[in-house]
Amino acid sequence: xxxxxxxxxxxxxxxxxxxxxxxxxxxxxxxxxxxxxxxxxxxxxxxxxxxxxxxxxxxxxxxxxxxxxxxxxxxxxxxxxxxxxxxxxxxxxxxxxxxxxxxxxxxxxxxx
Amino acid sequence: xxxxxxxxxxxxxxxxxxxxxxxxxxxxxxxxxxxxxxxxxxxxxxxxxxxxxxxxxxxxxxxxxxxxxxxxxxxxxxxxxxxxxxxxxxxxxxxxxxxxxxxxxxxxxxxx
Numbered sequence: 183x184x185x186x187x188x189x190x191x192x193x194x195x196x197x198x199x200x201x202x203x204x205x206x207x208x209x210x211x212x213x214x215x216x217x218x219x220x221x222x223x224x225x226x227x228x229x230x231x232x233x234x235x236x237x238x239x240x241x242x243x244x245x246x247x248x249x250x251x252x253x254x255x256x257x258x259x260x261x262x263x264x265x266x267x268x269x270x271x272x273x274x275x276x277x278x279x280x281x282x283x284x285x286x287x288x289x290x291x292x293x294x
Numbered sequence: 295x296x297x298x299x300x301x302x303x304x305x306x307x308x309x310x311x312x313x314x315x316x317x318x319x320x321x322x323x324x325x326x327x328x329x330x331x332x333x334x335x336x337x338x339x340x341x342x343x344x345x346x347x348x349x350x351x352x353x354x355x356x357x358x359x360x361x362x363x364x365x366x367x368x369x370x371x372x373x374x375x376x377x378x379x380x381x382x383x384x385x386x387x388x389x390x391x392x393x394x395x396x397x398x399x400x401x402x403x404x405x406x
Contacts, residue, residue: 186337213392224298224383224396225338232392240393272337279392282328285337 184208186286188273194292195263203258203289205273213276214256216248218269225272231256263293297321300384300397308405313371315400317384322365326387329358329369331380338383374404
């Protein structure tokens, strides 16, 4: 019962480097989301995918791109990392828009 | 502008007593509210929700109260247990997109 799996769990990047955060769910969920959590800010939505083949911007999309590779997988890419992108990133999925969201364990990213 | 606010960053209660966590929101159109619980190094997990057609929802030791006129909701935990020590996030799900808007979180410590 893996649920939502994120890789990697930790990453340190230098400013300007690129990387992709991977997320996969095995619950046959239609909707997937990427959030970031910063101290004192709660979780903020970066991008979401309501269904396979669609993606939309959330509250803080700048500096990120996403790919809904298939129904199971939703990746988040940082093309040129900046220190402001130091955060904990959470992927989530839900069966549909009305269902509760299940979260992965998070990826702690530090950009130096 | 923070649409969902949890004004108390932390709360400490004695085991067996009641914990009350508060949340305020700004938009009277919000109609679905949730509480998530988060342990360190884990993703948030869904705890309880309430629709705007209700003013109370109960699940075991957890009860959520909604005061629409005050745009305020609260989570009551009775009796509190040390295992309840975690960060609690209030969230709203606007419209039918599945997106969540989170508050900043309140860290609850339940002392034995």
